[in-house]
Amino acid sequence: MVNGVQILGIAFSLLMLYFTYLYFKRKEFTKTEAGSWCAVWIVLILLLAFPGWIGSVTENFGFARAFDVFTVLGFIFLLTLCFTLTQRVHKLDRKLRQAIQQEALSEFGKREQLQ
Protein backbone atom coordinates (compact mmCIF):
# COMPACT_ATOMS: atom_id res chain seq x y z
CA MET A 1 0.00 0.00 0.00
CA VAL A 2 1.30 3.43 -0.96
CA ASN A 3 1.63 5.82 1.99
CA GLY A 4 1.59 9.63 2.24
CA VAL A 5 5.37 10.03 2.35
CA GLN A 6 5.72 8.12 -0.91
CA ILE A 7 3.03 10.23 -2.62
CA LEU A 8 4.66 13.44 -1.39
CA GLY A 9 8.10 12.31 -2.44
CA ILE A 10 6.96 11.23 -5.91
CA ALA A 11 5.05 14.49 -6.42
CA PHE A 12 8.10 16.51 -5.36
CA SER A 13 10.38 14.52 -7.67
CA LEU A 14 8.03 14.99 -10.64
CA LEU A 15 7.96 18.73 -9.97
CA MET A 16 11.76 18.85 -9.84
CA LEU A 17 11.90 16.82 -13.05
CA TYR A 18 9.75 19.46 -14.70
CA PHE A 19 12.01 22.31 -13.45
CA THR A 20 15.11 20.47 -14.62
CA TYR A 21 13.57 20.18 -18.09
CA LEU A 22 12.58 23.88 -18.01
CA TYR A 23 16.08 25.08 -17.04
CA PHE A 24 17.57 22.86 -19.74
CA LYS A 25 15.28 24.39 -22.34
CA ARG A 26 16.24 27.88 -21.11
CA LYS A 27 19.87 26.86 -21.57
CA GLU A 28 20.60 27.44 -17.87
CA PHE A 29 21.62 23.78 -17.50
CA THR A 30 24.04 22.01 -19.77
CA LYS A 31 23.19 18.55 -21.13
CA THR A 32 25.38 16.94 -18.47
CA GLU A 33 23.81 18.90 -15.63
CA ALA A 34 20.26 18.25 -16.82
CA GLY A 35 21.01 14.58 -17.41
CA SER A 36 22.54 14.18 -13.93
CA TRP A 37 19.63 15.83 -12.17
CA CYS A 38 17.09 13.87 -14.23
CA ALA A 39 18.83 10.67 -13.17
CA VAL A 40 18.61 11.76 -9.50
CA TRP A 41 14.86 12.48 -9.72
CA ILE A 42 14.07 9.31 -11.68
CA VAL A 43 15.99 7.10 -9.23
CA LEU A 44 14.17 8.82 -6.38
CA ILE A 45 10.77 8.22 -8.02
CA LEU A 46 11.55 4.54 -8.61
CA LEU A 47 12.81 3.96 -5.07
CA LEU A 48 9.79 5.73 -3.61
CA ALA A 49 7.40 3.75 -5.82
CA PHE A 50 9.16 0.45 -5.12
CA PRO A 51 10.80 0.72 -1.68
CA GLY A 52 11.28 -3.05 -1.62
CA TRP A 53 14.13 -2.63 -4.09
CA ILE A 54 16.36 -1.29 -1.32
CA GLY A 55 15.44 -4.17 0.99
CA SER A 56 18.92 -5.68 0.77
CA VAL A 57 20.54 -2.30 1.56
CA THR A 58 18.30 -1.92 4.59
CA GLU A 59 19.24 -5.36 5.91
CA ASN A 60 22.96 -5.33 5.12
CA PHE A 61 23.65 -1.85 6.45
CA GLY A 62 21.63 -2.22 9.62
CA PHE A 63 18.89 0.28 8.84
CA ALA A 64 15.56 -0.31 10.57
CA ARG A 65 13.49 0.92 7.63
CA ALA A 66 13.74 2.19 4.06
CA PHE A 67 12.88 5.72 5.21
CA ASP A 68 16.07 5.82 7.30
CA VAL A 69 18.10 4.90 4.20
CA PHE A 70 16.54 7.81 2.33
CA THR A 71 17.25 10.17 5.22
CA VAL A 72 20.91 9.22 5.54
CA LEU A 73 21.52 9.25 1.78
CA GLY A 74 19.75 12.58 1.59
CA PHE A 75 22.05 14.09 4.24
CA ILE A 76 25.16 12.76 2.52
CA PHE A 77 23.97 14.17 -0.80
CA LEU A 78 23.22 17.61 0.71
CA LEU A 79 26.54 17.79 2.56
CA THR A 80 28.44 16.92 -0.61
CA LEU A 81 26.49 19.53 -2.53
CA CYS A 82 27.15 22.17 0.17
CA PHE A 83 30.84 21.38 0.15
CA THR A 84 31.11 21.63 -3.62
CA LEU A 85 29.05 24.82 -3.82
CA THR A 86 31.06 26.46 -1.02
CA GLN A 87 34.30 25.71 -2.83
CA ARG A 88 32.95 27.06 -6.13
CA VAL A 89 31.53 30.22 -4.56
CA HIS A 90 34.81 30.95 -2.76
CA LYS A 91 36.73 30.47 -5.98
CA LEU A 92 34.40 32.79 -7.88
CA ASP A 93 34.55 35.36 -5.09
CA ARG A 94 38.37 35.39 -5.17
CA LYS A 95 38.46 35.74 -8.97
CA LEU A 96 35.88 38.54 -8.92
CA ARG A 97 37.74 40.50 -6.22
CA GLN A 98 41.05 40.15 -8.06
CA ALA A 99 39.45 41.27 -11.32
CA ILE A 100 37.82 44.32 -9.72
CA GLN A 101 41.05 45.43 -8.04
CA GLN A 102 43.15 44.88 -11.16
CA GLU A 103 40.64 46.83 -13.23
CA ALA A 104 40.68 49.71 -10.71
CA LEU A 105 44.50 49.87 -10.68
CA SER A 106 44.73 49.67 -14.45
CA GLU A 107 42.19 52.46 -14.95
CA PHE A 108 43.96 54.56 -12.30
CA GLY A 109 47.31 54.04 -13.99
CA LYS A 110 45.95 55.11 -17.36
CA ARG A 111 44.17 58.15 -15.93
CA GLU A 112 47.24 59.24 -13.98
CA GLN A 113 49.36 58.45 -17.03
CA LEU A 114 51.57 56.14 -15.02
CA GLN A 115 51.62 53.41 -17.69
Place this chain on the structure above:
Amino acid sequence: MSQTPHVAVVLPAYNERARIQGVLDALAQLPYTVVVADDGSKDGDLRSLLAGQPNVHVIRHRVNLGKGAALRLGCDAAIQLGADILVVMDSDGQHEPADVPNFVAPLANGSADIVYGARTIGKEMPMASFLGNKIFTILINLLYHVAVNDTQGGFRSFTKDAYAKIRWTTDNYAMETEMIARAAKHHLRATETQIKTIYHDKYKGTTPLDGISILWTIIKWKIYG
Protein backbone atom coordinates in the same frame (compact mmCIF):
# COMPACT_ATOMS: atom_id res chain seq x y z
CA MET B 1 64.63 57.88 4.49
CA SER B 2 65.27 60.78 2.10
CA GLN B 3 65.15 64.32 3.56
CA THR B 4 61.78 65.09 2.03
CA PRO B 5 59.90 61.82 1.77
CA HIS B 6 56.86 61.70 -0.47
CA VAL B 7 53.92 61.30 1.91
CA ALA B 8 50.57 60.01 0.72
CA VAL B 9 47.44 60.06 2.84
CA VAL B 10 45.11 57.22 1.89
CA LEU B 11 41.38 57.52 2.56
CA PRO B 12 39.07 54.55 1.97
CA ALA B 13 35.58 55.86 1.25
CA TYR B 14 32.19 54.26 0.95
CA ASN B 15 29.17 56.57 0.65
CA GLU B 16 31.05 59.47 2.27
CA ARG B 17 30.03 62.15 -0.22
CA ALA B 18 28.59 64.26 2.60
CA ARG B 19 31.68 64.17 4.81
CA ILE B 20 34.75 63.65 2.70
CA GLN B 21 35.09 67.22 1.42
CA GLY B 22 35.60 68.49 4.98
CA VAL B 23 38.45 66.04 5.44
CA LEU B 24 39.99 66.95 2.08
CA ASP B 25 39.76 70.68 2.84
CA ALA B 26 41.71 70.11 6.07
CA LEU B 27 44.28 67.90 4.32
CA ALA B 28 44.74 70.58 1.64
CA GLN B 29 46.55 72.63 4.33
CA LEU B 30 49.24 69.93 4.44
CA PRO B 31 51.89 69.30 1.79
CA TYR B 32 50.86 65.70 1.19
CA THR B 33 49.40 63.73 -1.70
CA VAL B 34 45.91 62.41 -1.03
CA VAL B 35 44.64 59.15 -2.48
CA VAL B 36 40.93 58.44 -2.09
CA ALA B 37 39.93 54.81 -2.60
CA ASP B 38 36.25 54.85 -3.51
CA ASP B 39 34.88 51.44 -2.56
CA GLY B 40 32.02 51.36 -5.04
CA SER B 41 30.12 54.23 -3.42
CA LYS B 42 26.44 54.42 -4.33
CA ASP B 43 26.02 58.10 -3.48
CA GLY B 44 28.18 59.21 -6.37
CA ASP B 45 31.40 58.36 -8.19
CA LEU B 46 34.12 60.19 -6.26
CA ARG B 47 36.31 60.28 -9.38
CA SER B 48 33.98 62.85 -10.92
CA LEU B 49 32.93 64.48 -7.64
CA LEU B 50 36.52 65.22 -6.62
CA ALA B 51 37.94 65.85 -10.10
CA GLY B 52 40.24 68.83 -10.40
CA GLN B 53 41.15 69.06 -6.72
CA PRO B 54 44.90 69.66 -6.46
CA ASN B 55 46.93 66.79 -5.06
CA VAL B 56 43.86 64.54 -4.76
CA HIS B 57 43.87 61.27 -6.71
CA VAL B 58 40.87 58.97 -6.76
CA ILE B 59 40.80 55.26 -7.50
CA ARG B 60 37.56 53.33 -7.54
CA HIS B 61 36.26 49.79 -7.14
CA ARG B 62 33.44 49.03 -9.55
CA VAL B 63 31.56 47.34 -6.66
CA ASN B 64 31.92 47.46 -2.89
CA LEU B 65 34.52 44.99 -1.62
CA GLY B 66 35.14 46.15 1.97
CA LYS B 67 37.39 48.54 3.89
CA GLY B 68 40.42 46.26 3.77
CA ALA B 69 40.20 45.91 0.00
CA ALA B 70 39.71 49.65 -0.52
CA LEU B 71 42.60 50.55 1.74
CA ARG B 72 44.88 48.04 0.02
CA LEU B 73 43.86 49.48 -3.35
CA GLY B 74 44.55 53.03 -2.15
CA CYS B 75 47.96 52.06 -0.78
CA ASP B 76 48.87 50.28 -4.02
CA ALA B 77 47.87 53.39 -5.94
CA ALA B 78 49.92 55.58 -3.59
CA ILE B 79 52.96 53.37 -4.18
CA GLN B 80 52.38 53.74 -7.94
CA LEU B 81 52.47 57.52 -7.40
CA GLY B 82 55.86 57.17 -5.68
CA ALA B 83 54.94 57.47 -2.01
CA ASP B 84 57.64 56.72 0.59
CA ILE B 85 55.33 57.09 3.58
CA LEU B 86 51.68 56.05 3.71
CA VAL B 87 49.24 57.47 6.23
CA VAL B 88 45.87 55.72 6.36
CA MET B 89 42.87 57.39 7.94
CA ASP B 90 39.08 57.40 7.78
CA SER B 91 37.25 59.65 5.33
CA ASP B 92 34.21 60.30 7.53
CA GLY B 93 35.75 62.87 9.86
CA GLN B 94 36.50 60.45 12.71
CA HIS B 95 40.19 61.30 12.43
CA GLU B 96 41.71 64.76 12.65
CA PRO B 97 43.77 65.65 9.57
CA ALA B 98 45.83 67.97 11.78
CA ASP B 99 47.24 64.83 13.48
CA VAL B 100 48.78 63.53 10.24
CA PRO B 101 52.21 65.16 10.82
CA ASN B 102 52.45 63.23 14.12
CA PHE B 103 52.16 60.04 12.08
CA VAL B 104 54.79 61.16 9.59
CA ALA B 105 57.55 62.37 11.93
CA PRO B 106 58.65 59.02 13.47
CA LEU B 107 58.81 57.43 10.02
CA ALA B 108 60.61 60.35 8.43
CA ASN B 109 63.32 60.41 11.11
CA GLY B 110 63.74 56.64 10.90
CA SER B 111 62.79 55.85 14.49
CA ALA B 112 59.84 53.62 13.52
CA ASP B 113 58.47 51.52 10.67
CA ILE B 114 54.83 51.75 11.69
CA VAL B 115 52.84 54.20 13.79
CA TYR B 116 49.53 53.29 15.44
CA GLY B 117 46.98 55.90 16.39
CA ALA B 118 45.67 55.34 19.93
CA ARG B 119 42.22 56.59 20.86
CA THR B 120 41.19 56.98 24.46
CA ILE B 121 38.94 53.94 24.80
CA GLY B 122 36.22 55.31 26.99
CA LYS B 123 32.84 56.97 27.29
CA GLU B 124 32.81 58.55 23.81
CA MET B 125 32.71 55.11 22.20
CA PRO B 126 29.48 53.23 21.55
CA MET B 127 29.21 50.36 24.07
CA ALA B 128 29.63 47.58 21.50
CA SER B 129 32.78 49.22 20.10
CA PHE B 130 34.11 49.80 23.62
CA LEU B 131 33.69 46.16 24.63
CA GLY B 132 35.00 44.77 21.38
CA ASN B 133 38.02 47.04 21.39
CA LYS B 134 38.89 46.17 25.00
CA ILE B 135 38.62 42.43 24.43
CA PHE B 136 40.51 42.39 21.15
CA THR B 137 43.23 44.68 22.42
CA ILE B 138 43.91 42.42 25.41
CA LEU B 139 43.84 39.30 23.22
CA ILE B 140 46.08 40.70 20.49
CA ASN B 141 48.66 42.08 22.91
CA LEU B 142 48.72 38.74 24.74
CA LEU B 143 48.99 36.51 21.68
CA TYR B 144 51.33 38.63 19.57
CA HIS B 145 53.47 40.10 22.38
CA VAL B 146 52.87 43.65 21.28
CA ALA B 147 51.90 46.76 23.21
CA VAL B 148 49.24 48.37 21.04
CA ASN B 149 46.64 50.29 23.05
CA ASP B 150 44.07 50.60 20.27
CA THR B 151 44.10 47.58 17.98
CA GLN B 152 40.97 48.49 16.02
CA GLY B 153 41.74 52.11 15.23
CA GLY B 154 42.19 52.95 11.56
CA PHE B 155 44.54 55.93 11.86
CA ARG B 156 48.02 54.54 11.14
CA SER B 157 51.09 55.11 9.08
CA PHE B 158 53.92 53.00 7.72
CA THR B 159 56.83 53.24 5.35
CA LYS B 160 56.74 51.84 1.83
CA ASP B 161 59.05 49.00 2.91
CA ALA B 162 56.86 48.22 5.91
CA TYR B 163 53.79 48.17 3.65
CA ALA B 164 55.37 45.46 1.53
CA LYS B 165 55.63 43.32 4.67
CA ILE B 166 52.24 44.07 6.19
CA ARG B 167 50.19 44.20 2.97
CA TRP B 168 47.03 42.49 4.18
CA THR B 169 44.86 39.99 2.36
CA THR B 170 41.67 40.56 4.39
CA ASP B 171 39.05 42.64 2.61
CA ASN B 172 36.97 43.55 5.65
CA TYR B 173 37.48 45.29 9.02
CA ALA B 174 39.69 42.46 10.27
CA MET B 175 42.51 44.00 8.23
CA GLU B 176 43.39 46.23 11.23
CA THR B 177 44.20 43.04 13.13
CA GLU B 178 46.02 41.39 10.23
CA MET B 179 48.20 44.48 9.92
CA ILE B 180 49.29 44.19 13.57
CA ALA B 181 49.85 40.43 13.24
CA ARG B 182 52.04 40.88 10.17
CA ALA B 183 53.94 43.79 11.73
CA ALA B 184 54.65 41.66 14.81
CA LYS B 185 55.71 38.71 12.65
CA HIS B 186 58.22 40.89 10.78
CA HIS B 187 59.40 42.58 14.00
CA LEU B 188 58.66 46.04 12.65
CA ARG B 189 59.54 48.93 14.95
CA ALA B 190 56.24 50.33 16.16
CA THR B 191 55.26 53.44 18.04
CA GLU B 192 52.00 55.12 19.01
CA THR B 193 50.57 58.59 18.87
CA GLN B 194 47.51 59.77 20.78
CA ILE B 195 44.44 60.77 18.76
CA LYS B 196 40.93 62.00 19.58
CA THR B 197 37.93 59.68 19.84
CA ILE B 198 35.30 61.00 17.45
CA TYR B 199 32.07 59.19 16.59
CA HIS B 200 29.57 60.87 14.29
CA ASP B 201 27.42 57.81 13.69
CA LYS B 202 27.34 55.03 16.29
CA TYR B 203 25.58 52.67 13.89
CA LYS B 204 28.28 52.81 11.27
CA GLY B 205 31.44 50.78 11.20
CA THR B 206 32.08 47.39 12.76
CA THR B 207 29.23 45.18 13.92
CA PRO B 208 29.25 42.12 16.20
CA LEU B 209 29.46 40.02 13.02
CA ASP B 210 32.66 41.85 12.10
CA GLY B 211 33.77 41.04 15.65
CA ILE B 212 33.54 37.33 14.82
CA SER B 213 35.66 37.88 11.74
CA ILE B 214 38.22 39.85 13.76
CA LEU B 215 38.36 37.14 16.41
CA TRP B 216 38.90 34.50 13.73
CA THR B 217 41.67 36.61 12.20
CA ILE B 218 43.38 36.92 15.59
CA ILE B 219 43.31 33.15 16.09
CA LYS B 220 44.11 32.27 12.49
CA TRP B 221 47.20 34.47 12.35
CA LYS B 222 48.46 33.10 15.63
CA ILE B 223 48.13 29.51 14.46
CA TYR B 224 49.15 29.84 10.82
CA GLY B 225 51.51 32.80 11.17
